[in-house]
Amino acid sequence: MPTMIQALNTSLRDALTDDEKVVLLGEDIGTLGGVFRVTDGLKSQFGEHRVIDTPLAESGIVGTAIGLAYRGYRPVVEIQFDGFTYPAFDQLVSQLAKLHYRSRGRVKMPVTVRIPFGGGIGSPEHHSESPEAYFVHTAGLRVFAPSTVEDAYTMLRQAIDCDDPVIFFEPKRRYHEKAELPYGDQWRDEAPCARVVRRGDDVTAIGYGPTVYTLNDAAVAAEDEQISMEVIDLRTLDPLDWSTITQSVKHTGRVVIVHEASAQGGLGAEIAAGITERCFDYLDHAPLRVTGFDVPYPPSKLEHHHLPDLDRVLHAVDTVMRRDEVTALGAAR
Amino acid sequence: MPTMIQALNTSLRDALTDDEKVVLLGEDIGTLGGVFRVTDGLKSQFGEHRVIDTPLAESGIVGTAIGLAYRGYRPVVEIQFDGFTYPAFDQLVSQLAKLHYRSRGRVKMPVTVRIPFGGGIGSPEHHSESPEAYFVHTAGLRVFAPSTVEDAYTMLRQAIDCDDPVIFFEPKRRYHEKAELPYGDQWRDEAPCARVVRRGDDVTAIGYGPTVYTLNDAAVAAEDEQISMEVIDLRTLDPLDWSTITQSVKHTGRVVIVHEASAQGGLGAEIAAGITERCFDYLDHAPLRVTGFDVPYPPSKLEHHHLPDLDRVLHAVDTVMRRDEVTALGAAR
Amino acid sequence: MSTQRMDVDAEGLPTHQVLSTDGERIPDTELDHYLANLTPAMLSDFLRDMVVVRRMDAEANALQRQGQLGLWAPLLGQEAAQIGSIRAARNDDFIFPSYREHAVAWARGVKAQDLLSVWRGVTPSGWDPYQVNIACQQIVIGAQALHAVGYALGIKFDGSHQVAFGYFGDGATSQGDVNEAMVFAASYQAPVVFFCQNNQWAISEPVGLQSRTQIADRAHGFGLKVWRVDGNDVLAVYAATKAATEYVRHGLGPVFIEAVTYRMGAHTTADDPTRYRTEEQLDKWRAKDPIDRLRKYLEKMGADLPAMERRAEEAADQLAADLRAAITSMPDPGPEALFENVYAEPHPLIEAQRTGYLEYLATFEGQDA
Amino acid sequence: MSTQRMDVDAEGLPTHQVLSTDGERIPDTELDHYLANLTPAMLSDFLRDMVVVRRMDAEANALQRQGQLGLWAPLLGQEAAQIGSIRAARNDDFIFPSYREHAVAWARGVKAQDLLSVWRGVTPSGWDPYQVNIACQQIVIGAQALHAVGYALGIKFDGSHQVAFGYFGDGATSQGDVNEAMVFAASYQAPVVFFCQNNQWAISEPVGLQSRTQIADRAHGFGLKVWRVDGNDVLAVYAATKAATEYVRHGLGPVFIEAVTYRMGAHTTADDPTRYRTEEQLDKWRAKDPIDRLRKYLEKMGADLPAMERRAEEAADQLAADLRAAITSMPDPGPEALFENVYAEPHPLIEAQRTGYLEYLATFEGQDA
């Protein structure tokens, strides 16, 4: 069974095959095949005009991709690690996000920006960031975050196919998960929206990317304590799939939201606020957030404290079930 | 009476006078005195080594300021307009925000980054942005946003005096408001925290920067309809002053949050989520947000639609008072 | 730090000039070739173009003062740099402009009122990039230089012989993006011409603050082919741009042109240049006026200047009249425009906000404002 | 695009070399002056320094393989570039390094175990910047170049004669920040030395992808004084850095040194260089080894090489033993470390999170993990 890395590789290969306007750009993606080998073998198969090693400059990469999109190409950019997205920030938020609007719809920006994100792999500084909230707050961008091998394939095809720019977050600590790929044109039939990955009655647990696995584990553990967790994998962080979310919350009345990014101003805040606006009368407890703390991502020997783990999720679940008087952790107090 | 521009100018002058380690850097801040004249006359008074015209490169400006801080200086950077902050994003979030942490507290980063922000002055693209949420989500930064002439003076002194980096948002459409300045060392006595600018019983209205004026106007108008609004000026967006906020919300049970930035992932989401976590049992209605829409900042002839105005605030107040069945506008639906 | 205000003109690469300020034709071994086929009609067109865009600029300044525009960035003094370069480009060469290339847009057929509609604040964009082969105007300094490189890369992949142009100012050369654009262009040998109008100022900052060497020298260091030209000499600009595009079309790699000119007006209508520059400096540059210079040349070569002038003035009058009528009657956009084109594909949040806001506005209908 | 892999060594500025690969002393009119006062003791120190840091590097690689470090970025091959430059600097010159300047840090007195503690993942920083006059290590490529300029500006304001150093690699020269650093340094004539170790690679990308000209040429275009040296020749690097700091201390402006060297190891322990380079290329560079070269020179000049070698090996053995003992017994930080130093002044949110998390952890006490 292929790993998530192989799924992404196949997804790129299929996209390169199906549409000659698809080109890949990034540091070390050609000869080396990318530091995670997501683009392994693609340069030799498609040539150096389709799979392009770029000079070491992220703003340059994104800016060049924008120019290619102006010309009718569908560039797929790889940012080597999450923390190296920031030098390209201006090109992402003032250019990529706004060019369709600025041109009154005449210029399409079908650019996919792949970012391996999140922690848990024992890396040094800048290699474990979760910058998704910045992009969710930026009008004009779509933001995808697959959690499974199948979704990695499917959603990357969808992102490349989309006429809008998509910031595509890959859960790097799940890169070695394995599963069968969907085949053929199946990816075209699925709408990019949230998915209830586990049905439950007592608490809605919402996550995306790497934390979905944690939520599934928590749901199994909670069962032992007769708590029935419904688990939602958001999959698209922009647009947010409010109908899936609110349907679940109206059913359970309790919510726990989980992400690795810091709490303050993180995506969890939007989810919590949006749920409260939409489901206030259904709520039995305030939606709680379990997140990274509001600190710089720590050295690797501390990351297990920083990352939301099974225990912290269960603790929050207990809290919303009012089985525990202590407030949940990770959220602002 | 001095305008807010003059208050900021005096604040900088006093800081330059009191501490020779204070230096100003920015585009056009020297000879020209800044495009808004906030630094008018300072170069001729303090010399070109204290008030420094820089080459046209924001990352360069912030990076240079960081180097000066390493050397023991207290740089005050001017970013010419909000939308030109983004080229410096990496230096702000990966360097300025993290150097105290990275150096285990050995290196202080007392850098103030002044950003005239927000819309309403009929400007072209990139001149009316409200990027505060990006920085509130970034651990290691403090974020200030004065709304009044007095606070402009006081909080700028406090920001420069603070050993942490402060992103200092100036409400440019209120630059010409007038008031007397606090004098002497008064600025030292005040803690940088939220302020209840108007007492009320029915609804807590929370804003900062340019929208505080709108909230005050709304409170006057609401009085006519026998609704008593409490108005909170946040002043510091990081840290958030939860004790002032929760005290008010526990009293009123209803909340309206207002900002110009887009709703999704904006600061309003954090405030709403944080309030719900802290005051769930006191809430009579979900906290509502009145914000800019989730679109790029529009051309100037459309900005009166985009910006939260008196009517939209009152509409939200009516909604939380349940006098109106329609949901509030600006927030995600 | 006052040393930084050295006169960077004094050294470095030579500056090509083919018309002296008195309108004498100066031979130039490198550029004469590109001027060999110039006809009187083309010269008349250069004159008309420059006169017309100068009028458009004057009219825009006036409209701004009258409150019809929110802001305007004058091009006065840069007519030769803009007209000379765009007239040397092929129509299918794709231009990435900044916010001051009004003459470039006009020369490609953008109507003055469409151009000004952006500055009036009624729309984000005044033209369809694919109709005139000009990208949207760019306000973030230098960002477009990279877009030009990316576009050029696409040209190369397509096996086409078009050229991408990136226009920017002297101040822009300090930005990381412009430097990265040179890195990428050199690395990929992209078919791009960087056209830098060194108008001596970035708002209040003299070019000597951005660079102690000639800007052209910097580009040279990146391995780009470089021409430095008198930007107030429309023929030199035309010829250098012809030379540059020929070079690029031959697949020889990217080119950088530094056109040395001067911004005679304010940075924008919000600027007060008297705070940072002197009348003497302006006088020095007035003597180098691009239109006067062409006039003198035409006179010396015995052209029918009065007829050419008449033609130019008529075109300018026409533009001015049309422009004023169009701008002063230009309607404001309706609120639904807020939500248009944020995304290319359907987006539920924008949909919901649009519907909600329009419903909300409807509740005011029939009420006094 | 394969043309981009041209051999950039072939043209451009001359590359200073004072020791041939056979250890012959080559006269250099510009640099000899700075080598006139070299004593045998200093040469012995150079040898020891390079041998020790090479051992430290080997030991770190081994510790990483044994799971004692999370990652390591080898310096193998760059000993001369790092030791030659740092030994030429004054102790109060302030260094802004990247992540590979282990030899620089060690030479300033940072203990190997402190250096490695960061790579083990127990702490964000291995030294106090103000104790050793070296800023925190920098992973974001090129960001530190600007910090060096800012620090240098502070030096200038203070009227001091220190120098700030910005170290970075060949790949870094493509980043906007490094280019902006050159712009700012030139504009302010800041007392800074940019020290670029061109080790031919940015992970898998050859330097020819970043630049078609010599990197030194680029710096020249910005108006910086430039030296290009053989980075595997410790004496040439030492002399050029001496020359550079003298130039800077005389107030003559910023300097750029390109030290041409080679990364003999992997980019990091996570890298597999066999995917992108050949044994032949490695062999070519093995023949230029910086330590061998100094050995040959010492032999030729009749120094007591065996004694020097003994001294070096002893120091290396000592370091290796201390390092291993210290690293393998290094404790993990406690959870409270998460919340330390996020801010310099009290911050209620961090306080609350610290308290909350520690209370939460306390609830597990006495339970099985």
Ligand SMILES: Cc1ncc(C[n+]2csc(CCOP(=O)(O)OP(=O)(O)O)c2C)c(N)n1
């Ligand atoms: C990134 C960025 N920073 C600052 C500004 C504000 N600004 C607008 S024009 C300008 C000066 C530009 O000078 P130059 O590049 O020489 O172009 P010119 O205006 O002279 O045509 C500045 C600083 C901006 N638009 N973008």
Ligand SMILES: Cc1ncc(C[n+]2csc(CCOP(=O)(O)OP(=O)(O)O)c2C)c(N)n1
């Ligand atoms: C902004 C940024 N982008 C990407 C990376 C990932 N990365 C780490 S080292 C490296 C190559 C650096 O090459 P060079 O500057 O030549 O230094 P060297 O590693 O050869 O010493 C890259 C791409 C990074 N650390 N920072």
Ligand SMILES: [Mg+2]
């Ligand atoms: Mg200019």
Ligand SMILES: [Mg+2]
């Ligand atoms: Mg390298």
